[in-house]
Amino acid sequence: IVYSWLFWYHSQLLTMKTEASVLVEVLDINDNSPVFENHPATVPVPEDHTVGDEVTSVNATDADSGFNGEVRYTLLGSAGRFSVDQETGVITLAAPLDRETQDEYRLVITAQDQGRPSHSATTTLDISVTDINDNAPIFSKQQYEATVSEHAEVRTNIIDIMATDKDDGENAIVTYHIVKQEPSSTPLAFTIDEESAH
Structure with a gap:
């Protein structure tokens, strides 16, 4: 945030006036954590879903600016079946599904900002593999x-x-x-x- 002031000086003794401006920039510190937007608790995915296709997506925002507000995503608990785009939060299928082998997955997604030190938040997402x-x-x-x-x-x-x-x-x-x-x-x-x- 940049604040700007304009000052002027006027002397009654002289018919002269002078002005000066001051700009004050408030530098951001990394004092906010990412916050996930609401998303469905459970996402149904047919067991014949094509590898590489999108399953769902998550989104987190950070009130800070610059690197402090840039969010990157990581994924845990997918058993190698799912992956997340670290920049967009789009979750895709990484390996074939078989409902008869496993019909549920619980994904833990972390959103981490790029500040130093960084802040993070996590959310969970359940995948229900539907039958074909x-x-x-x-x-x-x-x-x-x-x-x-x-x-x-x-x-x-x-x-x-x-x-x-x-x-x-x-x-x-x-x-x-x-x-x-x-x-x-x-x-x-x-x-x-x-x-x-x-």
């Missing part, structure tokens, strides 16, 4: 065997089979269908419940 349908159902066995009496009544339960899917939500719902029967018959000799696999 990238897993096929897996049967509990590769082959099932059962015996049935020729006198069994129609709709008698012969065997229970089970398949699971590592995905989440609707992507993990498994339905069952008979796609082939040998020897073939019309109608099929056996049926399966789409939901229970009975």
